[in-house]
Amino acid sequence: MKRTFTKVDLSFITDPQQTYNAIRGIIKTMVFLGFFDDSQKVTVKGQNGNKMACLDVLGQVMGVKLGMNDHDRYLIVMRHIFHIEDPKTNHRWEHTSTMVASGKSKAEKGTTVMSVTVGVTTAFATRLVIEGKVSQRGVLSPITPEIYNPLLNQLEGIGIKMVEESANP
Numbered sequence: 001m002k003r004t005f006t007k008v009d010l011s012f013i014t015d016p017q018q019t020y021n022a023i024r025g026i027i028k029t030m031v032f033l034g035f036f037d038d039s040q041k042v043t044v045k046g047q048n049g050n051k052m053a054c055l056d057v058l059g060q061v062m063g064v065k066l067g068m069n070d071h072d073r074y075l076i077v078m079r080h081i082f083h084i085e086d087p088k089t090n091h092r093w094e095h096t097s098t099m100v101a102s103g104k105s106k107a108e109k110g111t112t113v114m115s116v117t118v119g120v121t122t123a124f125a126t127r128l129v130i131e132g133k134v135s136q137r138g139v140l141s142p143i144t145p146e147i148y149n150p151l152l153n154q155l156e157g158i159g160i161k162m163v164e165e166s167a168n169p
Helices: 016-033 054-066 113-130 145-157
Strands: 075-085 092-102 163-166
Touching (some): 016 054, 075 113, 092 113
Antiparallel strands (some): 092 163
């Protein structure tokens, strides 16, 4: 089997210790996931007989080690930190936006928080379009108040919300 390797530009890394730590972390992760374990069976051909994409093989390997069982739950913590400057006064401050959410396990007959934050949000947005509450047309990002205000209100109603904190008085 002929192997081809792509040259990776690492010229942006100037500190040898940083380079060593990065490579060491990657290898530790690969060992943890079982990349060097001969006992793990990996399928490289898809159902149609064609070779699987590298990302699909990676997902297969990760699924063995990182798969959830029926009693597992997980937690999502999302934190955005914004550094803001008022162009008129040059006053700078920090603003944070944080969300902490947890889903229920399969054994609890619950849904994952990922399905709520992604799927339910999409359903809410679809309802806005069907009800004619979105005047824009095409593929849209939720960056206008017409879209994001109703979505955020509906999500807060089911317990999904961001906590806003600002160092600006």
